[in-house]
Amino acid sequence: MTTARKMDLSFPSELGYEVIAREAVGAFARCIGFEKDRVKDLQTALSEACINAIEHGNMLKPGLRVHLTC
C-alpha cells in the first residue's frame, strides 16, 4: 500500500507570498508527474486563490496566515 503524498504550506497574509506558494506547489505537481501546461494552469488558479485569501479573507493582516494543503 502506498501512502498518499501530501504537502502543507502556510504563509503570512502579505501580497507577494503567493509567488512563493506558486513555486512550491508547481514543484510539488512536477514531482507527482504533471505535464508543464497543467502545472501552469494549477499555478494560475492557485495564485488567484491565494490572493483572494490574503486580500479578502484575511484583509491583508500579516498576523493571519494562509494555509494550503495538497
Added chain:
Amino acid sequence: MSNDASKTGTIEKIIELSLPSKLGYERVAMDAASSLATRMGFRNDRVDDLKTAVSEAVTNAIEHGNQHDEAMKVVVLLTARESELIISVEDEGTKSLDHSYVPEAPDIAKKFSEADKGGWGIWLIHTLMDEVEVTTAPGGGNQVRMVIHLKR
C-alpha cells in the same frame, strides 16, 4: 534597536512547509526558498548557494532522519528578516545525527574509490551558509538551522 521580534512586537514573517519523506520532494523546498530569497533581494549566486544547502539538508532529513519513511514529515521553516533569511529543516528523528560532528573537507580521491560517495552534506552546508547549527528539535528529531545574511 533590537532585531528580536518578540521584543519589538513585530510579526515574524515565517513560511512553513511540510513535505513527505521521499527523494525528489526536496525540490519543493528548494523552489520555495529560492523564490523567497530572490524576493528579499539576494544575488543569484547566493540564491544558488541557498538552494544547494536546502537540498542537502532536506535530503539528509529524508534519508537519514526519516529513513525514507514517506509517512514521516520533513518540516521546513523559512523566516525572512530585514537582513537575513533563517532556514530550519526538521525531521522526525528515527536516526539521530551526531551534533558534535565537525565537518572537514572530504578527501575527493578517497571518496571516488569508495562505494558510498555520500556524506558531504553537512560539510557543504557549512561551506555555503553563514551560520549553521545542528540540534535536536523539540519534537525529538534532528534540526538543521541555517542562516544566510543579506549584504546590500
